[in-house]
Amino acid sequence: MRGMPNESSRKPRSDALHNRRRILDSAQAAFLESGIEVSMTRIARRAGIGIATLYRHFPDRESLVNEVFRGKLDTCLARLYEAAADPDPWRGFRAFIEDLCVMQVTDRGFNEVFRAAFVGGVIFDEQRIQAENTFAELARRAKAAGRLRADFVRDDLTLVIMANSGISADTEEDAVAASRRLAAYLIRAFEAAPDHRALPPVPRLGPHPVLR
Amino acid sequence: MRGMPNESSRKPRSDALHNRRRILDSAQAAFLESGIEVSMTRIARRAGIGIATLYRHFPDRESLVNEVFRGKLDTCLARLYEAAADPDPWRGFRAFIEDLCVMQVTDRGFNEVFRAAFVGGVIFDEQRIQAENTFAELARRAKAAGRLRADFVRDDLTLVIMANSGISADTEEDAVAASRRLAAYLIRAFEAAPDHRALPPVPRLGPHPVLR
DNA sequence: ATCGAAACGGAGGGGGAACTCCGGTTGAGG
C-alpha cells in the first residue's frame, strides 16, 4: 500500500481509487511496450491524468513498477510451483523454462524487472529465495531421475534468464518463436547424456543494475 | 573519412590529428564502459577537449561509433575467416562462436553495435553479407562432417548473438565466465546426435532498433 | 616574423525528463 496517501482510517475517495486503477493500467501497457524507463509524463498522459496525481499515488518510479509487476511475478511463481508439483520432474523442469521464456519475451517491462529481481536480487527478495529453493528441489529431482545433467547449477537458471532477455524481434509473434527455439536448444543442452564433456566453470553472478 | 573537415587536398594540422586520436581513444573507453548511448559531453570531457571540437571531427554519434568499431569489427571478421579456414569445420565452428561471445561480452559498446549490425543489418552492410556467406559455408561443411545438426539455420547465429548480448556481470572476468558457459551449452545443443527431436520453427528475425 | 586558413572551446538555444508547489475542485459525511 505504499504510495497511498491516506495514512490511517478513512475509506479512500472513489475518484482517487478510479485514478489509481487507470494509472496502473496505463503503466502496465507502457512498460510492456517501452520498458520500465518510459517517462512518467507519458504514463500520466496515457492515463488521462495530471503528472502530480501520478506522483501522489506513486512517489517514485520504483513503487509504481513494484505494484504493476507484483501480480505478474506471482503468476510466474505459480507456474514454478505447478511445475515443481509435476510427478515427472524433467517435464516440469522443461515446462517451467519454456513458460518463463515466453512470459519474459512478451513483456519488455517484465523482462527487465524479472531479470533485475532474479539476477540482482534487489527487489522482491523473500519470494525470490523461496522460488530458488523450489527450483533447486525440482532440479535435484530431475537429476535423480537421470534426465538433467549432474553439473547443472542454480546459476544456470540465471544464465537462461539473461540469455533470454537478449531476445527481441519486430513482432511479438516472432519474438516468441525466437525465444522458443532458444529455450529448446538450452533444454537440449541441459539434458543428461552419456557423452558429456566438462563445462566451463560456473560464473559468479552478482547483482546487476537495472533499476537505478 | 566522413567527419574529416578538410574536403580536398591539404594535409591536416598536427593538433587536429592529435585531438582526433584522443577523441577516438576516449570514445572507445567510454563506449566499452557505458555503451554507445553515453553522452557526447562525457566523451569530450574525457578526451580533454571542447564539445565543439568533438562535433567538428564527428558530426554525429553514428559516425563516431562507426569509426571506433570499424577496427574491432574487422578483427571479428578475421576470426571468422580464420575459423572458416580450419580443416576441421566443427572445430572452426566452435572456435568462432566462442571467440565471438567473448568479444561481445567484454565490450558493451561493441556488443550493442555488433548486435545491431548482425541482427538489424543496418550498418556495415557489405561486410555483413560476406560474413554471412562465409559462416553459412562453414556451417555447411560442419553438417557434411556430421558434427553439426542438420536443422541448424543461419538465423541460429543471430539467436546466439542475441542470447549472448543478454549476459552481464559485475566484473569482466565473471561476464566472460558466464558467456563461456552459455556458449558451451549452446554448442552442445548444436552438435549432431542420433536422438534429435524436432526444434520449434525458425523465427523470422527482422531489423532491430539499437541505433536510433 | 607574418598572416590567413584551420582548428579550438565556451556560451547558449532548444528540448525533454523528474519531481514540487499551490490554487482550484470535488466527493462524502453530517
Add this chain to the structure above:
DNA sequence: CCTCAACCGGAGTTCCCCCTCCGTTTCGAT
C-alpha cells in the same frame, strides 16, 4: 445542502542532453 479534507492538475524548477554560433587561438607555409 454544506463543508472541508482529500484530491486534482498545470505551471514552474532544476537538471542534463544535443547541437550550433562565434570570437579567439594556433599551426605552418611563405
